[in-house]
Structures are given as structure tokens and as C-alpha cells.
Amino acid sequence: MTGSDYSALCKQSPDKAYKTLFDEYCNYVYAVVTSKLRSCGTREDIEECVSDIFAEIYTKYDVDDNYDGDMRGYIAVIAKRRAIRRFHTLTQQGLTVSLDDENAPEVADDRDAEAEEKQAMLARLLLEKVKSLGEPDSSIVIQKYFYNRSSAEIAKLLGMNPAGVRMRCRRAISRLKTIIDIKDLEM
Amino acid sequence: MKDREIFGAFEHADEETIAKLSEIPVLSDEDKERIFRESIRKADKAGASEDGANIIMMETSNKENSGTPAAVTAMKRRNRAVMNVAAACVILAVGASMVINGFGSFDGLIKTSDDSGNTASDTGSSAEAANISGADSNNSSKSDTSGYYHPYNGSSMARRYNVSGMSPHSEEYISYEITDEEQLERIDEVLDEIEKIKDECVAGENSGSEETGGFILSTSDDIKYFISMVGDQPQLTINFIDYNIPQELIDQLMAAIAPTATGQYAEAMRLRDALSTIDGLAGGKDAVYEEASDPNVGEGYAKLTGFGFSSVSEIDSFMRDNMTDDFINALYGSVVGTERPMYTEYEGALYIDTFAKRDSGFMWTETEMVINDVTAASFSATAEYSTAEGGTAQLKLYIVNDNGVWKMSGIEFL
Numbered sequence: 001m002t003g004s005d006y007s008a009l010c011k012q013s014p015d016k017a018y019k020t021l022f023d024e025y026c027n028y029v030y031a032v033v034t035s036k037l038r039s040c041g042t043r044e045d046i047e048e049c050v051s052d053i054f055a056e057i058y059t060k061y062d063v064d065d066n067y068d069g070d071m072r073g074y075i076a077v078i079a080k081r082r083a084i085r086r087f088h089t090l091t092q093q094g095l096t097v098s099l100d101d102e103n104a105p106e107v108a109d110d111r112d113a114e115a116e117e118k119q120a121m122l123a124r125l126l127l128e129k130v131k132s133l134g135e136p137d138s139s140i141v142i143q144k145y146f147y148n149r150s151s152a153e154i155a156k157l158l159g160m161n162p163a164g165v166r167m168r169c170r171r172a173i174s175r176l177k178t179i180i181d182i183k184d185l186e187m
Numbered sequence: 188m189k190d191r192e193i194f195g196a197f198e199h200a201d202e203e204t205i206a207k208l209s210e211i212p213v214l215s216d217e218d219k220e221r222i223f224r225e226s227i228r229k230a231d232k233a234g235a236s237e238d239g240a241n242i243i244m245m246e247t248s249n250k251e252n253s254g255t256p257a258a259v260t261a262m263k264r265r266n267r268a269v270m271n272v273a274a275a276c277v278i279l280a281v282g283a284s285m286v287i288n289g290f291g292s293f294d295g296l297i298k299t300s301d302d303s304g305n306t307a308s309d310t311g312s313s314a315e316a317a318n319i320s321g322a323d324s325n326n327s328s329k330s331d332t333s334g335y336y337h338p339y340n341g342s343s344m345a346r347r348y349n350v351s352g353m354s355p356h357s358e359e360y361i362s363y364e365i366t367d368e369e370q371l372e373r374i375d376e377v378l379d380e381i382e383k384i385k386d387e388c389v390a391g392e393n394s395g396s397e398e399t400g401g402f403i404l405s406t407s408d409d410i411k412y413f414i415s416m417v418g419d420q421p422q423l424t425i426n427f428i429d430y431n432i433p434q435e436l437i438d439q440l441m442a443a444i445a446p447t448a449t450g451q452y453a454e455a456m457r458l459r460d461a462l463s464t465i466d467g468l469a470g471g472k473d474a475v476y477e478e479a480s481d482p483n484v485g486e487g488y489a490k491l492t493g494f495g496f497s498s499v500s501e502i503d504s505f506m507r508d509n510m511t512d513d514f515i516n517a518l519y520g521s522v523v524g525t526e527r528p529m530y531t532e533y534e535g536a537l538y539i540d541t542f543a544k545r546d547s548g549f550m551w552t553e554t555e556m557v558i559n560d561v562t563a564a565s566f567s568a569t570a571e572y573s574t575a576e577g578g579t580a581q582l583k584l585y586i587v588n589d590n591g592v593w594k595m596s597g598i599e600f601l
Binding site: 018019022023026027028030031032035036038039047048050051052053054055056058059072076116119120122123124126127131138139142143145146147149152156157173176177180 | 193194195196197198199200201202203204205206207208209210211212213214215218219221222223225226227228229230513
């Protein structure tokens with residue numbers, strides 16, 4: 001959906017515009033938020049963050065701006081920013097430190113850009129390998145290990161038996177381990 | 188490296204990877220609907236809270252001087268959309284910030300849940316001994332799948348009603364249709380009275396700005412009665428116009444709506460008793476059996492001589508009539524369904540695993556249950572039981588409509 005599509009729809013019917021935008025980008029935003037919060041947040045935290053993101057888009061997007069590009073870029077920025085803020089809240093890492101604080105000099109940016117780039121590359125590689133498992137195994141693995149869904153939930157979503165999901169997942173992980181270099185992932 | 192740690196790399200996934208991950212479906216339609224409604228509620232809240240700032244910006248409207256003219260313009264548009272009679276938008280926005288609590292007689296039957304307590308208490312029940320709550324698995328399915336707006340066009344009745352709203356405490360949406368003829372008549376009577384006097388009770392502008400919650404009573408002929416709290420006083424908004432209707436009439440309206448929960452109450456009573464029976468079955472409560480176990484059946488299995496059930500299928504059927512399959516599998520799967528079930532049959536007789544016998548069942552107190560979280564598809568009921576130590580504790584039953592039959596889908600010790 002382009003910005004101008006959304007703007008036009010918004011002028012016609014805000015409700016329809018919100019719903020259309022949500023339907024199109026909900027999964028994407030959910031994935032962005034999950035990637036940031038999966039290690040520290042609950043599913044409720046993730047859902048709350050997703051709804052915050054869409055609420056911000058509905059209220060902040062300038063519908064008079066005839067932007068012809070895909071809305072995804074704009075949405076990605078809002079989603080990442082919100083998700084990171086929520087991450088800091090959940091992990092109780094303050095975003096600001098007073099310079100008067102005696103510990104201030106010791107506060108340093110602990111991000112390692114090089115390592116993060118490598119992680120991003122590994123994520124690409126990992127997803128590629130997971131996809132190579134074929135369906136439904138790749139979906140099961142992603143839902144279980146990325147989205148933290150239970151076997152019962154995955155079974156319901158894919159129309160399968162929970163026991164079948166567990167079995168396929170176990171086998172898929174075994175196969176995955178044979179086709180990826182675990183040492184790379186441990187770095 | 189543990190299986191789950193392999194996927195830690197996704198925390199730093201780039202945009203392309205995220206986009207590919209998002210192609211894998213993970214949210215059900217119900218989940219999406221719930222998140223969407225919540226986003227609309229928050230957007231409306233944000234719009235309302237920034238309303239004052241907007242007005243200031245409009246008064247000094249000067250695109251050249253304003254730091255963020257585009258953002259202000261966008262916000263103004265949204266606020267206008269909310270204030271105008273854009274029906275569905277307003278229903279969404281208003282409906283999302285509603286509350287049932289504190290509304291006179293309605294409060295007695297429908298209360299919002301308190302999420303603060305979730306510790307196991309000290310009963311001897313089999314369910315508690317297993318220390319399993321089915322609540323989590325059901326939270327996601329408690330949302331109202333029928334949406335936020337329910338006109339009953341084409342109904343054979345002159346007028347039908349639907350109640351919908353949201354609690355700020357649990358933030359769970361409720362929605363139900365009123366179908367009871369007597370109740371419909373009572374509501375009609377009160378609304379007729381309100382319609383007669385409403386023109387003399389039009390409220391001033393911005394009277395609803397302090398509202399803290401409420402819910403919508405929508406009719407089949409598309410009239411929306413939005414009952415909200417303004418300060419301590421309930422206020423009625425009819426099709427987006429605020430009215431200062433006398434308190435007495437609003438109380439009558441609330442009372443007329445309230446009995447909708449009585450149907451759920453009866454079902455909750457039935458299921459509460461069934462839970463006690465099934466929990467009792469799981470621990471072999473009240474089972475009378477022969478002293479010696481039968482080696483033909485298995486070590487520890489003794490023939491039942493006095494029991495309320497005569498076969499495994501009868502027990503299984505009773506459980507499935509009152510509980511969802513998932514709940515049975517999670518908590519009571521061992522009654523008849525595992526490799527070493529609590530009950531088994533041999534040559535037409537029912538046997539019990541005496542090794543697995545333990546204290547079980549619930550002793551309910553006289554305290555009335557409280558029905559919570561009512562939607563067309565589910566509700567919950569909080570019941571009180573006596574503990575082994577002589578005290579009392581509370582248990583929440585999660586109940587869902589399973590193909591037209593109300594069944595327990597989980598329990599939670601409060």
C-alpha cells in the first residue's frame with residue numbers, strides 16, 4: 001500500500017483506511033516487534049506494542065503528504081522505534097543518564113555494530129535454511145522458536161494434530177542442525 | 188547450544204529477513220481483530236489527550252512558524268473524523284474505552300476480572316495438585332469474534348439489542364445479544380421513557396470529555412445508546428448526542444440490561460458442579476472397590492463395586508459434555524485416556540487404579556458466583572470453595588461456547 005493510497009482511503013473513510021492498513025501490515029509489525037521483544041517480553045507485551053504502533057500511525061501519519069512509496073518504510077521506522085523503547089522498559093534499562101550521575105562516565109554504548117551486522121547475516125542464513133526444510137516444517141519451526149507458540153497453538157493454526165506438530169518440529173530441528181554450522185550461530 | 192538459542196540470531200534480523208518471517212502466519216483472525224480494536228482505542232485516546240494541544244495549535248495556526256505543521260494537520264483531521272458522525276469509527280473509538288464496573292445493579296452480575304492474584308491455594312483438589320491452569324491457553328480465545336458493531340437488520344422482531352463494551356481494568360471486550368422477550372420489553376419501556384424526555388435533557392458541548400468508560404446498547408434499527416461515566420455520574424449519549432438523562436432512568440436501563448448474564452449464571456452453576464464431579468473422578472473420590480487388585484487388569488487396579496458411572500465411555504462422555512478436549516487433555520487426560528488411566532474396563536466391569544487415588548473434588552461454598560468477561564463466545568465465572576484447612580479460596584472457570592454447548596476450557600486458582 002502506498003502512502004497516497006492510504007491517504008486517499010483515509011479521506012474517503014478513516015475506518016476503512018485503518019483496517020486496510022492494519023490487515024496489510026499487521027504480520028509485518030508483529031514480526032518486527034517479536035524480533036525485539038522475544039527474549040524479554042510476553043505475548044501480551046508484544047501485542048500491546050503492536051497496537052501502540054498502529055495507534056501511532058493512525059494519529060501521526062500526515063495524510064496530506066502525497067507520498068507515493070510503500071508505507072512499509074514508514075511503518076518499519078515507527079515499529080522499530082516503539083519496539084526498542086518497549087525493550088528498554090521491559091529490561092529496565094533507562095534511556096537517559098544524568099551527566100551529574102557519578103556513574104555517568106562508565107555508561108557506554110555496549111552495541112557492537114559489527115557483531116550485529118553479523119547476526120543479521122546469520123539471521124538471513126538461518127531463515128534460508130529453515131525455509132529449505134519445506135512446508136509445513138519451516139512454518140512450525142518459525143512459529144515455535146521465533147514466535148514462541150505452543151504445539152497446540154501451531155496445530156490449531158495449521159490444522160494439524162499437536163502431537164504431529166511436536167514430532168515434525170523435533171525432526172525438523174534435527175535436520176536443521178545437520179545443515180547449519182552451529183559454531184557460526186554461537187558467535 | 189539449546190534449540191531455542193539457535194534462533195537468537197533473529198533478534199538482529201534485518202528488514203528483508205523480518206519481511207520474510209512475517210509471511211509465516213502466526214495470528215489468528217481473533218488475535219488480529221483484538222489487536223486492531225486495541226489500536227483504534229489507543230488512537231482515539233491519543234487523539235483525545237492531544238485535543239487541547241491541537242486547539243492551541245489551530246489558534247496560532249501558522250505553517251511557516253510551526254515546527255511540525257504536517258503532524259498537526261494530520262491530527263486535526265483525525266479528531267474531526269472522531270467528532271463527526273462517522274458511525275463505525277465512533278463506535279470503534281468510543282466502544283474501545285468502555286467500562287462496566289460501577290453501574291448500579293449491573294455490577295452485581297457482571298464484574299471485570301482482577302488479574303492480580305494467580306497463586307495456587309491449599310485445597311486438596313486433584314486439579315490444584317496438578318498445579319495446572321488452563322487460563323493461559325484460553326485468554327487468546329476470549330475475544331469477541333463477532334466484532335464491535337452488531338446491527339440486527341432483517342430481524343423478525345421489532346427491535347433487538349446488543350450490548351458491547353470494554354473494561355479498563357481487564358481491557359477485555361464484552362459483547363452479547365439480548366434475546367429474552369421479557370427483557371426486551373423492559374428495555375423498550377425504559378427507552379421509550381428516555382426518548383420522551385431526551386429533547387429536554389440535551390447536554391452542553393464537551394460534556395463527555397471527562398468520560399471514563401461505558402458501553403454501547405445498539406439496536407436493530409441502528410440507534411446507539413452509549414452509556415458512559417462522566418465524573419461519578421453515568422451519562423447517556425444517543426447517536427452521538429449527549430443527554431443529561433435523570434439518574435433514575437439510567438439506573439432502570441442498567442437494571443434492564445443486567446439480567447442478560449443470568450443465562451450464563453445457570454450454565455456456570457452446572458459446569459461448576461460438573462468440575463467437582465470430574466475432579467472427584469480424577470482422584471477416585473467416593474469410589475467403592477474390592478480390596479484386592481485384579482492381576483488380569485494390572486497391578487493396583489481394583490474392581491469398582493459402588494460407583495456413579497458404569498463404563499469408561501460413560502465417564503468420557505460426561506467429561507466431554509462439560510469440558511473442551513484441550514482442557515481434558517491438559518488436566519484430566521489421565522482419567523480415562525492415558526496408558527495407565529484412572530479407570531479401565533475388563534470383562535464389562537469398571538476398574539479403578541487404586542495407586543492413583545488421592546483427595547480430590549471441590550467443596551463449593553454458598554457464596555454466589557460472579558460472572559465475568561461475557562462475550563457471545565465465552566465468559567468466566569468465579570466460584571468460592573472450602574479449603575482443606577477450613578478457609579475459603581476462589582477459582583475462576585473459563586467457559587466457552589463449543590458448537591452451541593457451554594463447556595469449561597480452563598480453570599485458574601485466584
